[in-house]
Protein backbone atom coordinates (compact mmCIF):
# COMPACT_ATOMS: atom_id res chain seq x y z
CA UNK A 1 0.00 0.00 0.00
CA UNK A 2 1.22 3.45 -0.92
CA UNK A 3 1.14 5.97 1.95
CA UNK A 4 -0.63 8.48 -0.33
CA UNK A 5 -3.18 8.46 -3.17
CA UNK A 6 -2.08 8.53 -6.84
CA UNK A 7 -3.17 12.20 -6.97
CA UNK A 8 -1.10 13.13 -3.88
CA UNK A 9 1.86 11.15 -5.24
CA UNK A 10 1.74 13.16 -8.49
CA UNK A 11 1.77 16.43 -6.51
CA UNK A 12 4.78 15.24 -4.44
CA UNK A 13 6.74 14.32 -7.59
CA UNK A 14 5.91 17.65 -9.29
CA UNK A 15 6.94 19.56 -6.13
CA UNK A 16 10.20 17.57 -5.89
CA UNK A 17 11.11 18.35 -9.51
CA UNK A 18 10.22 22.02 -8.92
CA UNK A 19 12.47 22.24 -5.86
CA UNK A 20 15.45 20.05 -6.72
CA UNK A 21 15.66 19.54 -10.52
CA UNK A 22 18.23 21.53 -12.45
CA UNK A 23 15.96 22.25 -15.43
CA UNK A 24 12.23 22.78 -15.95
CA UNK A 25 10.80 20.02 -18.16
CA UNK A 26 8.02 22.34 -19.39
CA UNK A 27 10.65 24.57 -21.08
CA UNK A 28 11.77 21.59 -23.19
CA UNK A 29 8.18 20.52 -23.93
CA UNK A 30 7.16 24.05 -25.00
CA UNK A 31 10.21 24.39 -27.24
CA UNK A 32 9.28 21.15 -29.02
CA UNK A 33 5.58 22.02 -29.34
CA UNK A 34 6.24 25.54 -30.63
CA UNK A 35 2.69 26.49 -29.66
CA UNK A 36 1.24 29.75 -30.98
CA UNK A 37 -1.46 32.18 -29.94
CA UNK A 38 -4.87 31.12 -31.28
CA UNK A 39 -3.96 27.42 -31.69
CA UNK A 40 -6.02 24.51 -30.38
CA UNK A 41 -4.12 21.98 -28.25
CA UNK A 42 -5.21 18.69 -26.69
CA UNK A 43 -3.34 17.52 -23.54
CA UNK A 44 -3.80 13.78 -22.92
CA UNK A 45 -3.38 12.73 -19.28
CA UNK A 46 -3.26 16.40 -18.31
CA UNK A 47 -3.36 15.65 -14.55
CA UNK A 48 -3.66 18.82 -12.47
CA UNK A 49 -2.45 21.04 -15.29
CA UNK A 50 1.33 21.30 -15.01
CA UNK A 51 1.40 21.72 -18.80
CA UNK A 52 -2.21 22.66 -19.63
CA UNK A 53 -2.12 25.97 -17.71
CA UNK A 54 1.03 27.13 -19.55
CA UNK A 55 -0.55 25.98 -22.86
CA UNK A 56 -3.69 28.03 -22.06
CA UNK A 57 -1.55 31.11 -21.37
CA UNK A 58 0.09 30.78 -24.79
CA UNK A 59 -2.96 30.00 -26.95
CA UNK A 60 -5.10 32.65 -25.23
CA UNK A 61 -8.87 33.14 -25.45
CA UNK A 62 -8.99 32.77 -29.23
CA UNK A 63 -7.31 29.36 -29.01
CA UNK A 64 -8.26 26.25 -27.03
CA UNK A 65 -6.40 24.34 -24.30
CA UNK A 66 -8.33 21.11 -23.87
CA UNK A 67 -7.27 18.58 -21.22
CA UNK A 68 -8.42 14.99 -20.80
CA UNK A 69 -7.67 12.70 -17.87
CA UNK A 70 -9.21 9.76 -16.04
CA UNK A 71 -8.96 11.35 -12.60
CA UNK A 72 -11.96 13.46 -11.64
CA UNK A 73 -10.01 14.70 -8.59
CA UNK A 74 -7.10 16.02 -10.71
CA UNK A 75 -9.49 17.64 -13.19
CA UNK A 76 -11.21 19.47 -10.29
CA UNK A 77 -7.79 20.68 -9.04
CA UNK A 78 -6.99 21.79 -12.58
CA UNK A 79 -10.22 23.82 -12.91
CA UNK A 80 -9.39 25.59 -9.62
CA UNK A 81 -5.82 26.28 -10.79
CA UNK A 82 -7.12 27.70 -14.09
CA UNK A 83 -9.48 30.03 -12.19
CA UNK A 84 -6.61 31.22 -9.99
CA UNK A 85 -4.38 31.77 -13.04
CA UNK A 86 -7.30 33.49 -14.85
CA UNK A 87 -6.91 31.32 -17.95
CA UNK A 88 -9.60 29.63 -19.95
CA UNK A 89 -9.40 25.85 -20.38
CA UNK A 90 -11.73 23.02 -21.33
CA UNK A 91 -11.53 19.62 -19.61
CA UNK A 92 -13.22 16.27 -19.94
CA UNK A 93 -12.94 13.02 -18.04
CA UNK A 94 -11.92 10.66 -20.82
CA UNK A 95 -9.65 7.65 -21.06
CA UNK A 96 -6.86 7.87 -23.62
CA UNK A 97 -8.22 4.66 -25.13
CA UNK A 98 -11.44 6.51 -26.08
CA UNK A 99 -10.22 9.82 -27.44
CA UNK A 100 -12.13 9.68 -30.75
CA UNK A 101 -15.40 8.81 -28.99
CA UNK A 102 -14.86 11.35 -26.17
CA UNK A 103 -13.82 14.27 -28.36
CA UNK A 104 -16.23 13.81 -31.27
CA UNK A 105 -15.81 16.54 -33.86
CA UNK A 106 -13.12 18.56 -32.01
CA UNK A 107 -9.96 18.99 -34.11
CA UNK A 108 -6.56 20.27 -32.95
CA UNK A 109 -3.40 21.93 -34.25
CA UNK A 110 -1.34 20.13 -31.62
CA UNK A 111 -1.61 17.22 -29.20
CA UNK A 112 0.62 16.65 -26.19
CA UNK A 113 1.02 14.01 -23.55
CA UNK A 114 3.57 14.26 -20.78
CA UNK A 115 4.39 11.30 -18.52
CA UNK A 116 1.05 9.67 -19.25
CA UNK A 117 1.07 7.70 -22.54
CA UNK A 118 2.50 4.57 -20.86
CA UNK A 119 -0.83 4.24 -19.01
CA UNK A 120 -2.60 3.49 -22.30
CA UNK A 121 -4.22 0.07 -22.34
CA UNK A 122 -4.52 0.23 -26.14
CA UNK A 123 -1.60 2.20 -27.57
CA UNK A 124 -2.52 1.48 -31.18
CA UNK A 125 -5.97 3.05 -30.73
CA UNK A 126 -4.61 5.95 -28.65
CA UNK A 127 -2.09 6.91 -31.36
CA UNK A 128 -4.55 6.32 -34.22
CA UNK A 129 -7.08 8.58 -32.42
CA UNK A 130 -4.43 11.28 -31.84
CA UNK A 131 -3.69 11.17 -35.57
CA UNK A 132 -7.34 11.52 -36.55
CA UNK A 133 -8.00 14.34 -34.03
CA UNK A 134 -5.19 16.45 -35.53
CA UNK A 135 -5.81 18.82 -38.43
CA UNK A 136 -3.72 18.27 -41.57
CA UNK A 137 -0.16 19.45 -40.80
CA UNK A 138 -0.82 19.12 -37.05
CA UNK A 139 1.80 17.80 -34.65
CA UNK A 140 2.00 15.71 -31.50
CA UNK A 141 4.69 15.87 -28.81
CA UNK A 142 4.70 12.95 -26.41
CA UNK A 143 7.25 12.45 -23.64
CA UNK A 144 7.98 9.98 -20.90
CA UNK A 145 10.77 8.16 -19.06
CA UNK A 146 13.26 6.11 -21.05
CA UNK A 147 16.27 3.80 -20.59
CA UNK A 148 18.45 5.00 -17.68
CA UNK A 149 15.70 7.12 -16.08
CA UNK A 150 16.37 7.54 -12.35
CA UNK A 151 19.16 4.95 -12.63
CA UNK A 152 20.90 6.18 -9.48
CA UNK A 153 17.69 5.86 -7.45
CA UNK A 154 17.00 2.43 -8.96
CA UNK A 155 20.59 1.31 -8.13
CA UNK A 156 20.00 2.30 -4.51
CA UNK A 157 16.60 0.58 -4.50
CA UNK A 158 17.94 -2.80 -5.74
CA UNK A 159 20.09 -3.00 -2.61
CA UNK A 160 16.89 -3.51 -0.60
CA UNK A 161 14.31 -4.91 -3.06
CA UNK A 162 13.95 -6.03 -6.68
CA UNK A 163 12.86 -3.45 -9.26
CA UNK A 164 9.06 -3.56 -9.65
CA UNK A 165 7.93 -4.76 -13.09
CA UNK A 166 5.87 -1.53 -13.48
CA UNK A 167 9.09 0.54 -13.15
CA UNK A 168 10.80 -1.55 -15.87
CA UNK A 169 7.73 -1.48 -18.15
CA UNK A 170 7.27 2.30 -17.81
CA UNK A 171 10.95 2.89 -18.60
CA UNK A 172 10.81 0.76 -21.76
CA UNK A 173 7.39 1.86 -23.04
CA UNK A 174 8.39 5.04 -24.88
CA UNK A 175 11.15 3.54 -27.03
CA UNK A 176 9.81 0.01 -27.47
CA UNK A 177 6.05 0.58 -27.80
CA UNK A 178 5.10 4.25 -28.24
CA UNK A 179 7.77 5.15 -30.84
CA UNK A 180 7.03 2.30 -33.32
CA UNK A 181 3.30 3.09 -33.03
CA UNK A 182 3.83 6.79 -33.85
CA UNK A 183 6.02 5.70 -36.79
CA UNK A 184 3.15 3.52 -38.00
CA UNK A 185 0.60 6.38 -38.10
CA UNK A 186 2.65 9.55 -38.73
CA UNK A 187 4.76 10.34 -41.80
CA UNK A 188 7.36 12.46 -39.96
CA UNK A 189 8.64 11.35 -36.54
CA UNK A 190 11.66 12.73 -34.68
CA UNK A 191 12.97 11.98 -31.21
CA UNK A 192 14.96 13.91 -28.63
CA UNK A 193 16.32 13.22 -25.16
CA UNK A 194 16.05 15.47 -22.11
CA UNK A 195 18.41 14.85 -19.17
CA UNK A 196 17.64 16.50 -15.87
CA UNK A 197 19.65 15.99 -12.67
CA UNK A 198 17.69 16.08 -9.42
CA UNK A 199 19.82 16.90 -6.38
CA UNK A 200 18.25 15.83 -3.09
CA UNK A 201 19.59 17.76 -0.08
CA UNK A 202 18.63 15.21 2.61
CA UNK A 203 17.23 11.79 3.44
CA UNK A 204 13.63 13.00 3.86
CA UNK A 205 13.54 14.45 0.35
CA UNK A 206 14.72 11.15 -1.21
CA UNK A 207 12.36 9.09 0.95
CA UNK A 208 9.32 11.26 0.11
CA UNK A 209 10.11 11.00 -3.62
CA UNK A 210 10.71 7.22 -3.50
CA UNK A 211 7.45 6.79 -1.54
CA UNK A 212 5.50 8.64 -4.26
CA UNK A 213 7.11 6.70 -7.12
CA UNK A 214 6.67 3.33 -8.87
CA UNK A 215 9.71 2.02 -6.92
CA UNK A 216 7.88 2.28 -3.57
CA UNK A 217 7.75 -0.97 -1.61
CA UNK A 218 6.16 -0.88 1.86
CA UNK A 219 7.97 -4.08 2.92
CA UNK A 220 11.36 -2.56 2.06
CA UNK A 221 10.72 0.91 3.57
CA UNK A 222 12.73 0.39 6.80
CA UNK A 223 15.68 -1.12 4.90
CA UNK A 224 15.60 1.70 2.34
CA UNK A 225 15.52 4.27 5.15
CA UNK A 226 18.57 2.80 6.89
CA UNK A 227 20.37 2.64 3.53
CA UNK A 228 19.70 6.37 3.19
CA UNK A 229 20.95 6.96 6.76
CA UNK A 230 24.24 5.26 5.81
CA UNK A 231 24.40 7.22 2.55
CA UNK A 232 23.81 10.67 4.11
CA UNK A 233 26.25 9.89 6.95
CA UNK A 234 28.97 9.99 4.28
CA UNK A 235 27.58 12.38 1.65
CA UNK A 236 25.64 15.64 1.77
CA UNK A 237 23.50 15.21 -1.38
CA UNK A 238 22.04 12.45 -3.54
CA UNK A 239 21.73 12.98 -7.29
CA UNK A 240 19.53 11.02 -9.69
CA UNK A 241 18.88 11.83 -13.37
CA UNK A 242 15.54 12.00 -15.13
CA UNK A 243 16.06 10.73 -18.68
CA UNK A 244 13.09 11.60 -20.85
CA UNK A 245 12.36 10.59 -24.45
CA UNK A 246 10.36 13.05 -26.55
CA UNK A 247 8.54 11.99 -29.72
CA UNK A 248 7.62 14.79 -32.13
CA UNK A 249 5.25 13.45 -34.77
CA UNK A 250 3.90 15.52 -37.67
CA UNK A 251 0.80 14.63 -39.68
Ligand SMILES: C[S@@+](CC[C@H](N)C(=O)[O-])C[C@H]1O[C@@H](n2cnc3c(N)ncnc32)[C@H](O)[C@@H]1O
Pocket residue numbers: 010014044045046047048049050051068069070071074094095096097113114115116119120121
Ligand atom coordinates in the same frame (compact mmCIF):
# COMPACT_ATOMS: atom_id res chain seq x y z
C1 LIG B 1 2.20 11.02 -14.16
S1 LIG B 1 0.68 11.85 -14.42
C2 LIG B 1 1.14 13.16 -15.53
C3 LIG B 1 0.24 14.35 -15.44
C4 LIG B 1 0.74 15.62 -16.20
N1 LIG B 1 0.82 15.41 -17.63
C5 LIG B 1 2.09 16.04 -15.67
O1 LIG B 1 3.12 15.88 -16.34
O2 LIG B 1 2.11 16.53 -14.53
C6 LIG B 1 -0.22 10.73 -15.44
C7 LIG B 1 -1.67 11.14 -15.65
O3 LIG B 1 -2.30 10.22 -16.54
C8 LIG B 1 -3.64 10.00 -16.08
N2 LIG B 1 -4.08 8.72 -16.62
C9 LIG B 1 -3.74 7.48 -16.23
N3 LIG B 1 -4.32 6.55 -17.01
C10 LIG B 1 -5.06 7.23 -17.93
C11 LIG B 1 -5.89 6.83 -19.03
N4 LIG B 1 -6.03 5.55 -19.34
N5 LIG B 1 -6.48 7.80 -19.76
C12 LIG B 1 -6.33 9.11 -19.46
N6 LIG B 1 -5.54 9.54 -18.43
C13 LIG B 1 -4.92 8.61 -17.68
C14 LIG B 1 -3.51 10.05 -14.56
O4 LIG B 1 -4.77 10.30 -13.95
C15 LIG B 1 -2.51 11.18 -14.38
O5 LIG B 1 -3.13 12.42 -14.29
